[in-house]
Amino acid sequence: MNKCTDEEQIFDFIEKNKTILSEKQVGYAFNILWEFKKQKTSLLKNVACIKNHPQFLILQNITTKKIEFMNDETLVNVLYITQQSLSVLMVNISSLISQRFQEQLVNKTELLFDTIESSHVNIARRIVQFLRNIQYSHYSLLERCNKVFLSNANHLDLESISKILSLYNSLQFHSFEFYVVAKKRLTEMIPLVDQPASFVKLFVALGPMAGPEEKEQLESTLFLMSEELTSQQALTVIGAMEVMESRNARLIKKIASILHRHLDNYKPKELLKITRALIFLHFQSKEFFVRLRELLLSYLKISIIPGEISILVYTISMLSPSHLNKTELSQIEAVLPQCDLNDLNVLATSVLRWIQYDHMCLDSINGKQLKLLQKLDHYAHQRLRKYNNLNLLWEELKTLTKGDWFAESLLEETVVALQSMMNEIDYENVAGIASFISRTNYLNPLLLDRIASVVIQNIEKIHPFAIFAVTLPFSTMNYDPPQRDEFFGTCIQHLNSYLSKLDPIMLVFLGSSLATLEYFPEDLLKAIFNIKFLAKLDSQLELLCSSLSMRVQFRLMELNRAVCLECPEYQIPWFHDRFCQQQYNKDTGSMSGTQQHFYKMLAELLGGINYVKPSVLTPYYHIVDFECILDKRKKPLPFGNHNITLGKLPETHWESNTQIDGSRLPPGAERIALEFLDSRAFCGNIPHLKGKSAMKKRHLEILGYHVIQIPHFEWNSMTLSTKDARMDYLR
Structure with a gap:
């Protein structure tokens, strides 16, 4: 042949x-x-x-x-x-x-x-x-x-x-061009659709990306035809309202009444969807939730399917702090050997919710629940050990990073399992596994080195859309692989021909992520910081729910700040004053208990509250926990009369924020920034500073601060368990 x-x-x-x-x-x-x-x-x-x-x-x-x-x-x-x-x-x-x-x-x-x-x-x-x-x-x-x-x-x-x-939503595939076209076509259909079945489809498709005017039109039209909705249509609508982050109390109440009417007809998975949506939408009705709990318990009595039982238990735990009885707990125990890791995680999350409630409100813990938690640990570890094939293990791990139980009980052994099979990481699964690792907050250099090696060797087989995923764990956990320059250089070179095709949101997230690692590709920055791109991004933000839109805007601000501070030679202007002022005004509030404790001790150490400033806003809108000034003999200098009530943050008078207020200091004096770092600043398994905290330290140093970072594990250690020890530490 x-x-x-x-x-x-x-x-x-x-x-x-x-x-x-x-x-x-x-x-x-x-x-x-x-x-x-x-x-x-x-x-x-x-x-x-x-x-x-x-x-x-x-x-x-x-x-x-x-x-x-x-x-x-x-x-x-x-x-x-x-x-x-x-x-x-x-x-x-x-x-x-x-x-x-x-x-x-x-x-x-x-x-x-x-x-x-x-x-x-x-x-x-x-x-x-x-x-x-x-x-x-x-x-x-x-x-x-x-x-x-x-x-x-x-x-x-x-x-x-x-x-x-x-389908795109299920695959997490985002096409800005298609969304724009779809929104235009769907908006044109609003006055033309008058049948409930078709209008529900229109509501679900258009609602999440509709502007305020279209959203109001959709909700008011749906309210008028709500009595004609079937049980499944009402279920679909409440799910869409959750995605839309709707605050239309009248429509929420109306749809909830239809759901209540048909409650007996819904399956366990649908009851979970209803519960989650109504709690998110702040719906309140004792009668509704009591009936819902009764129905869930009746399903639990007859269910024998592990996945279904885990859903029922999880939904019940969302509704009420009341415990399951002995029979119901025994029923859960009976199916544990058949549960996969996701089922076990869902059950453990539910049990932990009850245990935490008991601990906070009753100051006691139910022994039966602790025993069940131990059994969940046992079966999870047993299931994890049986895998000797990465693809089979990966099928269960894909969605398994949520919940305290996984992080505390299973994460370490999961990473060990991944490390034992890391030779099976290839160009097809590398993006998924990298994304999983970035969500775990667990730094394993061997796994990250393997990911970098696979990407370098197989870059032509990896789609440019996946570049953000494969680089994310490195920026999140502030880790440089041995071949750092080759790894990032290969990724960016592969991406360059695709810059005009990539989703604007993806480019912003990628640029922000790379900036965390002090990596500033010029072509990428030119693609982002131009009028045409920013106008396109603004158009896309209009299609997003408010929470995601805010995340994107915040990442763009972080990238803008990083470029201005770390790459002034690019001459990219700072254009986020108004955005940052709005965010700071939203966030301003009282000091936490730890901050108040710090403030008292620092004031005592330095000679009074005039020698220390809490929650200082720096140029480019970093917030420093505490600032003080030391002269050339390392003696504290006063700030002047800034009346601060203990526990309250100082008022801010806004100007363009790119210069330190009163930045001229006496010769030899220096500004000290004291930062208290809680557990979120470090990787979960070792005291290694994560990317965002490392970047903030760089920026403060560029702004002229001497930065002192105080890790929570040092401050809360036995060595510093007395006031005298802490004062000596601060001194």
Whole structure:
């Protein structure tokens, strides 16, 4: 077959050898035909030409006879059918096939994608649906499908847009261009949709990215048709209102009344969704929540499915501090051997919630709950030890970083397990594992070195969209791999050709993350700090919920500050005065107990409250816990008369904040910044300073401060357990 030069020779060869061809040779014949097909100018015409060839039926019949002996790779190779047929097959078998088979189908889809005409929206949608079903964010395929959607944007109906947005959300794939087009199309539909079923789809799709005017229009229209909503439509609406961060009390109350009416019809997972949404939306109704708890307990009595039991217990713990009885606790214990790590984590989080309530309110702890927690620990460690394959372990770890129990009981052994399998980290799983590690707050140099090595060696196989994920743990935990410059240089070089295509939000997060590590790629900064990009970012912020929008704005401010302080040669202006003033005014309040204690001791040590300032706002809006000034003989200097009531923060008089107020000091004097560092400033497993705290120290030093950081583990140690010891420490 290798000697054949066109399709005719292949078909002649098959005709002559049809009785002796093996399944592997059949697969190879398809590969050769595909290579010939790709060489032709008209791919679609050539596909039809091969399918209609009289000898093709012979190949088809041989394949049918050999199919049960084929491995996954050969089986996928012989799927000569059009991408339309393949996409239907993929969606229908997605839950039944192995990971290896999934990968083969994804590769085949990439190969066949060019046979899709640009108008085939449904084929592209089914491909995205398949990726959602197998939870695989294959960026290259998603991009290509997104182009199909964009080229047909004016013809997309409500059903299509709603489905695509839902799939993108599940895959955490963000396409700013598609969101803009979708918002425009959906907004045009508001006055045209008058059926409850269709309007609910419109509400769910448009609501999270609607502006205030559209949001009000959506909510008022929905209220008018609310009595016509079914139980499932009401459930969908309350979920969307949670995402929208709605504060429409009248509509919340109305939807809650419909949910109450249908409460008996909902499954445990749906009851969790209802509970979470109503608590987030600050809905209050004793009658509703009492009935909800009764229903959850009745489900718990008859449930035998581990995942369902964990959901029920978790939801009950959200609603009430009341304990489960002995029978219910025994029921949980009975299913523990069947629970996966996620189930065990959910159960442990629930039990801890009850234990913490007992400790705070009753000053006692229920012994049965402690025993259950010990059993949860036992089964979790047992399950963790059984894994000897990284991909299988990773399936359970993907969503497992939430909750105190995981961090305290399982994290260390999980990292040990990952380290033992780190040779299995490759270009396909490296972004996910890097993202997981950054969420754990656990510094393991061997794992991070392996991630850096895999990225350097396989950079061409890693999609630019994944660069933020693979660099994040290094910036979060302030860690430089041995090949630091090569690692970051390789990542940025790979990214440069994609800067115009990347989501604006992703670029801001990436720039802020790299700045934490003192890494300031000029091309990236030029891409961000220009009028066109910032206007595009402003447009995108309008599509986000307020909390995410604020996070993005804060990251942009941090990047702007870092560049101004650390790279003045780039001459990027500081433009965040107003934003920072608004944030500071929101955050200003009383000192914490620890701060008050510090303030008293510092004032006593230095000679009075006029010698120390609490919560000082520096140029570029860093907040210093305490500031004092020492002269050239290391004697404290007074600040003048700044009347501060103990426990209250000083009033701030705003000016453009890029110069230290009264920055001229006597010759030889220096400003001292004292920072108390709590546990959030350090990695969870070792006293290693994290990226944000290290960056703040750099910035304060650039501003002329001598920075003294006081770690919580030193301040709260036995060595400093007396006032005299602490005074000596401060002195």
